[in-house]
Amino acid sequence: MDTPATPAGHPAADAALGATSLLRFATAGSVDDGKSTLVGRLLHDSKSVLADQLEAVESASRNRGQDTPDLALLTDGLRAEREQGITIDVAYRYFATPRRRFILADTPGHVQYTRNMVTGASTAELAVVLVDARNGVVEQTRRHAAVAALLRVPHVVLAVNKMDLVDYDEDVFAAIAEEFTRYAASLGVPEITAVPISALVGDNVVTPSAHMDWYGGPTVLEHLETVAVTDDPADDPARFPVQYVIRPQTPEHPDYRGYAGQIASGLLRTGQHVTVLPSGRTSTIEGLDVLGQSVDVAWAPQSVTVLLADDLDISRGDMIVPSDASVTPSQDLTATVCHLHDTPLTPGARVLLKHTTRTVKAIVKEIPSRLTLDDLSQHPEPGRLVANDIGRVVLRTSEPLPVDAYADSRRTGSFVLVDPADGSTLSAGMAGHAFADAVRETAEAEGLSVADDDGWDF
Template sequence: MSPTIETLRFATAGSVDDGKSTLVGRLLHDSKSVLADQLEAVERVSASRGQDGPDLALLTDGLRAEREQGITIDVAYRYFATPRRRFILADTPGHVQYTRNMVTGASTAELTVVLVDARNGVVEQTRRHAAIAALLRVPHVVLAVNKMDLVAYEEPVFDRIVRDFATHAAELGLPTFTSIPVSALAGDNVVDRSTRMNWYHGPALLEHLETVPVSHDLAHRPARLPVQYVIRPQTAEHPDYRGYAGQIAAGTFRVGEEVTVLPSGRTTRIAGIDLLGEPVDMAFAPQSVTIRIQDDIDISRGDLIVPAGDAPAITQDIEATVCHVADQPLTAGHRVLLKHGTRTVKAIVKDIPSHPGRLVANDIGRVVVRTAEPLAVDAYADSRRTGAFLLIDPADGTTLAAGMADGSGNVGQG
């Protein structure tokens, strides 16, 4: 396997009993990504339940509570590979009360597989999962119409579901999506193309996952380096060394380039870039680097280094869409900590206009947050890294909500 093989992060989402865990299990099993002892354990449990063959859903429902209830509760991350690509899979729950788990799983995904039961078609949870995919700006969406074996593999059933989903996707502004008819239980169009749906001429699911373009456009976006650590070794060899280390969130930095440090607004030039201990002329996302600058500027953890001519807005009022993930409600007037990149500041929830001043677990709504210090925040539509933030309970460190900032370059302007 090539050391430069690409990695695709993708998430699965579907309503309860749509067969999502079986689909993931089939994907792992038929791609030969399951160890022999894992398969033997699944076969033993399946046999003890009186099932004729292995219940592949057990490969993903790893918690005892999940196995006993027959549902997916937590986000299960699975890592597997084929000769063409590596995969990081986030298998998310289908229950509406676990919507926050789907947000967690899809937040870093480049592709989301939305599963639909061919017998039921597009339902409320399908629309909800599509809305979350659109909200999180997931670049690629796959509509997997499962249980085609239970509708006699009929093309009109598949076509009707695709039309229904397309109507909703258009309302959400979703990018174009790929539709695949599958039977997870029988293995049709999961890893290998089915011989029982000759009317379908597209790829099997795994084939699509192996060939869909992996987003590498981060390097072409406006450059952003959240400073994670200030390095001052103070050695005899480098007595004056001072570097600002972090992972480049977007864009490309070059030696000699003029940059601005935010929120101070001070401008300087890049004197050097160190990558893995070696000097380089340029570096790009998502590399972890140390940047050295020409001038003596006060820079600390949480600051943001950006190109001088392409800085995000500085604001203390952030308007955003958030998914509330905590059991305790979020209310207007709630004092919180806001974590943005490597910076954490005190803040207060000024308003929750989309709800009557209150969000509860799994709610998705609009908020206005006032921070104690100015922040350089991109619009989430422009950058999934520097446009996202967390709201945290200052008392116990509990994550309250995951936020996506508004705007088209002017965050907090409505």
């Protein structure tokens, strides 16, 4: 179970901060930049590899004629990946150090697997973007920086890999770090940390490098262990999607009616005035139950049962929010989507839209534009979005939804489009305009073409 962030001044704050925290992070980079090798090195040097796993890697490496273990095999699990020496699917790995627990998503580098990076980074709190020191910042590097910005990943680590192949030259590292930092910052990435490494030999991955005494920053693992990933939930408006209505109707609890779910953001308190969306009915929180115990305050991402002072018609898919920090439900939604399915998304398509615990029918009214991440150019009225495309869509839902801007909340500002015929996921969506605005500003600053009224319609 994840250690929840604790609100400032809460009695449980000291205990929670003293517990081992969890960091979700993703790796990305161009083909052959060394993502899987970096992950393997992290696992190996942090003593997170079991003896039989290491033995299997050593055996497979010998069979391929290699004198030393190929640590990339620790993550490349598909047969096609091992044969081609590339990453195709997202590989998830779990490991821990005395300071922190980690969930790692090793994502593919090929252009045609951009959707896999979106999947892996969608819940990440940090992204490690690798660059080959010999090649510098390339198109795929810019693409991955843009995807990280699109998904509002709060922390990005630029790992300049293969420094051993450029004689550990400080000037090479500095030039790459400056170029990437300037580009990523212009897209709205809030924090960027650059680290010179050699994943193959282990320089600055887990232990400091003896070859780069000019670098005084943390190793990759040191940064992963110390980066701040918890926010004070008191700073965010509370959002509580109802998952289940509890009515035991037992002699011990004849009148018990509770609304169970996971707090998506913010915190809830007893006595708080709340509004139920989309109906707009209001009430007061009479009680909060966490793991069968009554509490006065609960915060994201805790799972709780909320008891209200009034008997209201509330069911799965409704959302309980503070009355003074509500969101206006709407049937019209404009968003950025990354299309994930091989079947194209076209105007007029009838889909299901899943937002938190609510699923409603929807229709794709328009696809105003498609974004090309290579050069940030915008193509108006593309007619459709195919797999790996990122574009703007205008949707009309059958029922009003309380959707926040994705820039304000990754949980309640996101949704997925689902094929009503077979239930397959079609697109991942992010509501709001913050990323598109950043793209426009960056494109204009770099002298790139920006569509007018027929393009990104803000």
